[in-house]
Amino acid sequence: MKVSLNDTGTLVATGYAIDSREVRNGDLFIALPGDHVDGHDFVKQAFENGAIAALVERKIPNISGVQIVVPNALSALQDLAKAARLRWGQTVIGVTGSAGKTSTKENIATLLSCAIPVSKTIGNFNNHIGLPLSILRIDEASKAAVLEMGMNHSGEIAQLCEIAKPQIGVVTNVGYAHAENFDGTDGIAAAKKELIDSLPADGVAVLNADDPLVAKFGKDFAGKVETFGLSNAAKTRATNLTYNSDGAQFQIEGQIFHSKVPGRIGVLNITAGVAVARMWGVPLRQLSDAAHQMELPKMRTEKLERNGVTIWNDCYNSNPDAAKAMLDLVRDTAHGRRIAVLGEMLELGHWAEALHSQLGLYAVESGFSVLLGIRGAARFTIESAMKAGLSARAACFFESPEEAGEYLKSIAEPGDTILFKGSRGTRVELALERFLS
Structure with missing residues (x-):
């Protein structure tokens, strides 16, 4: 603007x-x-x-x-954004959560645009610098803006809300992302709840009914509470789910939705978007048509096919909940051998060993027969997988992503499904590039 x-x-x-x-x-x-x-x-x-x-x-x-x-240039940027937001005066929808923020933001913006002009956070500009820039870049003709809000410390979301003044708050989930700065999920939940606490008395909290910690956020909220999810507790509920490698099909109140975004997490994120768009009276049939056209950005649940091998590129970032969601996706859609290339998950602090170990066990229990770990604490993922029964040839740790990609070349076979997932700093996409080279 x-x-x-x-x-x-x-x-x-x-x-x-x-x-x-x-x-x-x-x-x-x-x-x-x-x-x-x-x-x-x-x-x-x-x-x-x-x-x-x-x-x-x-x-x-x-x-x-x-x-x-x-x-102070940063304070001036934030003050400028605050003034611009108040002058613009339309609806701001804040989105936060430990996993799925960006996808949910994209879904809300796409579905809501069926009814009104919408602006949104570009990419994942969701911090104390990116959010003010996103506000300043709102198209003045927009009637709503969907703004992603990230955090790695307590109080950060409250600060972002002071700038953005959201009237609607969407919370996807509470997990262990950025756990190094918190004592556990209760502290992370309190930080995410800052979005709901910052809403006005006539605001709307849109909450994941399937996440016990998030579901509690509406208990003392003075405004309206909308819920989404797969469980009976959700007002906007996805039912009759079927998954395949090309996406998912489900129903909301009898309306069939086809999504190119596969897996349970993809369905949940679309359901959140539907819950918001329905506030503007958009018919479910119209939302179904729009949802069918949605695709994710590069390195986010990106599907590739090479020489009979199915590849899931989700290298953009990682945390324990996001990694498990992608393991679930492969578990639910793959028909051949399941392989996971998992980079170290960063910013977990003293939780790193336990959470990486849990991920290794979870992968084996989910039917993965080959597990490659890259860098740092990913070593604990591999050690845990070996304790759960994988051999030394099937569970391997590498210090560099290029080494992992080279090893993968020697063992991959037609019919395999391979997941690439890791924190941004681990550069797991380099393993994918080496594998494809």
Whole structure:
């Protein structure tokens, strides 16, 4: 959305960027200082690329262009977003959870757009920097914005809500993502609940009825509570589920839905989107048609076929709940041998050994006959799988993803289904690239 940068309105920003390489004509460049890169070093490049002004903490000499000096560039960015959100004045839908935030955000935006113009978080811009940028990039014609909210510490979602002022809050689940900063799931649940606690008295909490911790969030909420899920407790409930490698089929109140996004987690995420879109009166038949067209971004439940091998590329990120969800997907859809290439799950702190070990056992119990672990605590996943009965040839640990991909070449056979999953920092996609090379 456009924001005036002076009292006369003669200087108006039409876009916003924190990376000088992404600056377009008319953008406001925000020079954020960082641990490794300082945005102030790129102010000149931003102006060369068409920035109308730069928000800086210190004026850069010998540069032609309007520089707005502020005590703290990040705080200024957040204040600017807060003011822009209030001026825009339409509905904000906040989405959080330990797994499935981005997919659920995409589903809500797609289904709700059947009724009204919708803006959304681009990619996973869901933190104290990304969320303000997402707000500033809302199309002024939109009647709603779907904003993803992430966190790795208590209080972060409350801070994001202070900027975004959501009227609707959607919580997908509570798991062990970012567990290193919490004592357990109760602490993580309290952090996720900050979204619901931040809603106004006439707000709407949209909660996963299948997650016991999330379901409790509506107990003391003064506003309206909507629930989604697969259980009888859900108001918007998916029934008669069937899964295959090409997606899933299910029903909501008798209306058949076909989804290209497979697995239980995919159905849950679509059901959350349906629960929100129905608030605007969108008919289930129309939502069914829209859901059938939805596809996920690269490295998120991406299906490939190579030489008779089915590959699931879910390398974008990982945590214990997301990893189990993908193991479930392969378990429910694969007909041949099941193989999992699992990278280390980061930010688990003192929970790392136990949670990686649990994942190894879960994989074996889910019928995986080959398990490859990559880096760090993934060693515990492999050790656990061997204790559960896998041989040393079937359960292997590698320090690099490239080594894992090379080993996989030597054992993969037509008919296999292979899952690639790991935290962003583990770069499991390199194992996939080596396997395909």
